[in-house]
Amino acid sequence: MRPPHPYAQPFILGEVRAALRMPGAGMDAIFDSLRNAGLLIVSGDPTLLEIVALSLAVSLSAVVLATLLGLPLGAAIGVLRFPGRRALIVILNALMGLPPVVVGLVVYLVLSRAGPLGELGLLFTPPAMVIAQTVLILPIIAALSRQAVEDAWREYEEQLTSLGARGVQAARTVLWDIRFSLLTAVLAGLGRASAEVGAVMIVGGNIDGVTRVMTTAIALETSKGDLPLALGLGIVLIAIVLALNAAAFLVKEAAQRRYG
Amino acid sequence: MILPLRLEEVSFTAGGRAIIAPTSLEIHAGTSTIILGANGAGKSVLMRLMHGLLAPSAGRVVWQGREPHRRQAMVFQRPVMLRRSALANVAYALEVAGVPRAEREGQAMAALKEVGLVSCADRPARILSGGEQQRLALARAWALHPEVLFLDEPTASLDPGATREIESVIRAFDAAGTKIIMSTHNLGQARRLGDEVLFIHQGRIAERSPVERFFSKPASPEAEAFLKGELPWA
Amino acid sequence: MGMTSRVLIGLLLCTTSVLAQDKFITVASTTSTEQSGLFKHLLPIFEKKTGIDVRVIAQGTGQALDTGRRGDADVVFVHAKAQEEKFIAEGHGVKRIEVMYNDFVLVGPKSDPAKARGKDIAAALKKIKDAKAPFASRADRSGTHSAELRLWKAAGIDIAKEKGLWYRETGSGMGPTLNTASGMNAYALTDRGTWLSFKNRGSLEVIVEGDKRLFNQYGVILVNPAKHPHVKKEMGQAFIDWLVSPEGQKAIADYKINGEQLFYPNAGG
Numbered sequence: 001m002r003p004p005h006p007y008a009q010p011f012i013l014g015e016v017r018a019a020l021r022m023p024g025a026g027m028d029a030i031f032d033s034l035r036n037a038g039l040l041i042v043s044g045d046p047t048l049l050e051i052v053a054l055s056l057a058v059s060l061s062a063v064v065l066a067t068l069l070g071l072p073l074g075a076a077i078g079v080l081r082f083p084g085r086r087a088l089i090v091i092l093n094a095l096m097g098l099p100p101v102v103v104g105l106v107v108y109l110v111l112s113r114a115g116p117l118g119e120l121g122l123l124f125t126p127p128a129m130v131i132a133q134t135v136l137i138l139p140i141i142a143a144l145s146r147q148a149v150e151d152a153w154r155e156y157e158e159q160l161t162s163l164g165a166r167g168v169q170a171a172r173t174v175l176w177d178i179r180f181s182l183l184t185a186v187l188a189g190l191g192r193a194s195a196e197v198g199a200v201m202i203v204g205g206n207i208d209g210v211t212r213v214m215t216t217a218i219a220l221e222t223s224k225g226d227l228p229l230a231l232g233l234g235i236v237l238i239a240i241v242l243a244l245n246a247a248a249f250l251v252k253e254a255a256q257r258r259y260g
Numbered sequence: 261m262i263l264p265l266r267l268e269e270v271s272f273t274a275g276g277r278a279i280i281a282p283t284s285l286e287i288h289a290g291t292s293t294i295i296l297g298a299n300g301a302g303k304s305v306l307m308r309l310m311h312g313l314l315a316p317s318a319g320r321v322v323w324q325g326r327e328p329h330r331r332q333a334m335v336f337q338r339p340v341m342l343r344r345s346a347l348a349n350v351a352y353a354l355e356v357a358g359v360p361r362a363e364r365e366g367q368a369m370a371a372l373k374e375v376g377l378v379s380c381a382d383r384p385a386r387i388l389s390g391g392e393q394q395r396l397a398l399a400r401a402w403a404l405h406p407e408v409l410f411l412d413e414p415t416a417s418l419d420p421g422a423t424r425e426i427e428s429v430i431r432a433f434d435a436a437g438t439k440i441i442m443s444t445h446n447l448g449q450a451r452r453l454g455d456e457v458l459f460i461h462q463g464r465i466a467e468r469s470p471v472e473r474f475f476s477k478p479a480s481p482e483a484e485a486f487l488k489g490e491l492p493w494a
Numbered sequence: 495m496g497m498t499s500r501v502l503i504g505l506l507l508c509t510t511s512v513l514a515q516d517k518f519i520t521v522a523s524t525t526s527t528e529q530s531g532l533f534k535h536l537l538p539i540f541e542k543k544t545g546i547d548v549r550v551i552a553q554g555t556g557q558a559l560d561t562g563r564r565g566d567a568d569v570v571f572v573h574a575k576a577q578e579e580k581f582i583a584e585g586h587g588v589k590r591i592e593v594m595y596n597d598f599v600l601v602g603p604k605s606d607p608a609k610a611r612g613k614d615i616a617a618a619l620k621k622i623k624d625a626k627a628p629f630a631s632r633a634d635r636s637g638t639h640s641a642e643l644r645l646w647k648a649a650g651i652d653i654a655k656e657k658g659l660w661y662r663e664t665g666s667g668m669g670p671t672l673n674t675a676s677g678m679n680a681y682a683l684t685d686r687g688t689w690l691s692f693k694n695r696g697s698l699e700v701i702v703e704g705d706k707r708l709f710n711q712y713g714v715i716l717v718n719p720a721k722h723p724h725v726k727k728e729m730g731q732a733f734i735d736w737l738v739s740p741e742g743q744k745a746i747a748d749y750k751i752n753g754e755q756l757f758y759p760n761a762g763g
Binding site for chain 2: 159164173260
């Protein structure tokens with residue numbers, strides 16, 4: 001099921017590379033980079049497709065995991081009252097700003113053979129990247145959903161309590177009711193995950209054909225001085241994230257119309 | 261039977277202010293009780309203390325029977341609906357009450373029929389008009405067949421037409437034997453729907469009497485001032 | 495939930511399918527080797543022959559050896575003899591085997607403000623320091639950085655003491671350092687391989703080359719399975735054996751950019 005080895009076929013990206021122009025100054029640079037991005041997409045280069053597919057697989061997996069863990073966590077903190085709650089909220093909000101490279105470093109040390117989970121042999125594989133990105137965006141999803149749930153709880157609390165819905169049942173009801181607002185929290189997490197390079201670079205190693213994603217590929221091409229290609233890849237990445245956001249926005253709008 | 265409800269020296273303090281002074285009273289089945297008072301007098305807080313949404317700072321709220329909170333329902337000034345259809349909102353209340361899934365839709369439909377909202381059953385609850393949503397809140401309460409129905413100024417945000425519709429549903433509850441405890445600003449409504457008046461002034465029950473006597477011959481000076489329109493705000 | 499579960503399973507399969515590949519080794523090597531494009535040329539030949547997938551992590555020499563020390567790689571392939579011998583002495587590596595060499599070149603702005611052009615690297619460095627011309631150093635414990643420090647010493651300069659604002663320590667790989675040098679019209683020491691494939695030259699060109707002291711030897715070491723039992727020693731050894739075999743050595747010599755050979759095989763010699 002694995003795609004053909006990228007080394008085994010003529011490196012078409014190289015031909016595209018030859019066709020790319022060095023961006024000039026000002027408006028020229030923008031048009032040239034857009035043209036580069038267009039050439040990249042149209043060429044249908046299998047290496048590029050593999051990189052894009054892996055980027056999406058890693059970031060979307062991380063978003064799914066972080067949502068499964070983070071939404072209930074955020075809802076619980078939003079609804080329950082317990083000692084230390086306010087301190088926990090402050091910490092959770094602060095963790096939203098976790099530097100990706102620090103997360104990458106910590107996960108690296110944990111997954112390294114010299115570390116506690118070395119036996120799993122996960123380092124330098126996509127699952128390691130998923131783990132690192134999940135850790136990175138979990139606080140974002142938890143903190144933002146906590147805020148949304150807490151705001152909604154203010155509206156729903158009395159009525160739900162009056163009906164006899166408490167604790168987990170009440171939290172689940174509120175979460176489901178505000179699900180389209182929660183989409184914003186999930187999108188924030190997706191944005192962070194697809195944009196970061198620090199964590200996936202360290203735990204993935206940017207191995208050609210195995211752990212190379214869009215952001216690490218851009219970093220690599222930049223360090224090789226191939227700026228037109230790097231810019232072109234960057235535009236492709238932005239275009240994909242834009243498309244995902246647009247789709248989510250339309251879904252939200254449609255839901256608003258349906259459910260009020 | 262969860263009535264009579266007894267309040268034993270119940271008081272409520274918040275933010276350093278005494279909102280409800282130590283109050284003892286008994287509420288019996290049969291009569292509709294209207295809670296009247298100026299704004300800020302403590303009507304809403306008193307109702308929430310009775311219903312269990314607030315815990316008293318001192319004193320006890322004592323119901324009879326087993327699981328009294330399951331035999332009550334409350335309708336608020338602004339109805340709170342889930343982002344679901346009207347029918348689903350009523351069904352949700354039944355779900356929380358533990359009614360088996362197979363019976364929920366049927367019972368919910370019966371409740372909608374009672375308030376005249378069958379045609380709105382599948383429409384999203386949140387896009388119904390204010391009056392329709394409040395009727396839906398009553399349908400939701402109806403489906404639970406409560407012994408006691410609390411209403412906190414249920415028609416304060418509605419126009420006269422919608423108000424009339426709500427009042428007729430409240431009368432239906434009363435005819436079915438549900439104890440009504442309702443706060444209102446609308447003196448005409450109090451006369452129309454109530455049997456007794458609990459008049460509250462600055463957190464104390466200043467007067468308690470049958471509705472006609474309250475309006476024709478108020479016993480306390482505060483009640484008199486209130487009826488004369490001199491005490492809209494406490 | 496049918497559609498959602500299918501998407502989830504698909505995502506998980508995509509990311510974990512890589513785990514299922516058992517026939518691979520992890521090689522920690524340097525950014526200069528990777529960026530020169532040598533591996534893209536060599537590894538398909540090796541994989542075709544043996545079916546072993548070679549996964550290269552490109553880091554600086556210091557970092558690559560640390561990766562070996564932690565047991566996160568099966569083989570290390572770097573170019574800093576002193577650091578490599580220390581690695582073996584610590585017991586992390588089995589044996590250091592020489593594979594190939596290339597050379598460093600000093601690049602700098604076409605205008606050559608320090609008048610460093612020529613065939614003598616030590617003299618060039620001295621002129622650069624005297625002129626206080628901007629110099630971009632990798633400063634990252636890489637093989638190139640070690641070589642640079644060696645050359646300052648050969649020029650009789652204690653760079654740690656004598657550096658000034660003109661000496662810019664980027665702490666990064668060869669590519670980024672060259673980007674910086676290009677951006678500030680600075681001199682820099684780079685391996686020829688990276689230089690030949692580097693595209694953002696700006697006004698930089700080769701200023702000094704051919705000095706014997708610019709010789710850069712590469713060595714390959716199997717991470718010690720006695721210390722790190724999970725190391726894939728048979729496959730790792732197969733890779734090393736191939737690199738020094740006539741076939742591997744020829745493949746190294748065959749790698750050219752624009753007709754120029756980058757690396758000179760010298761195993762066993």
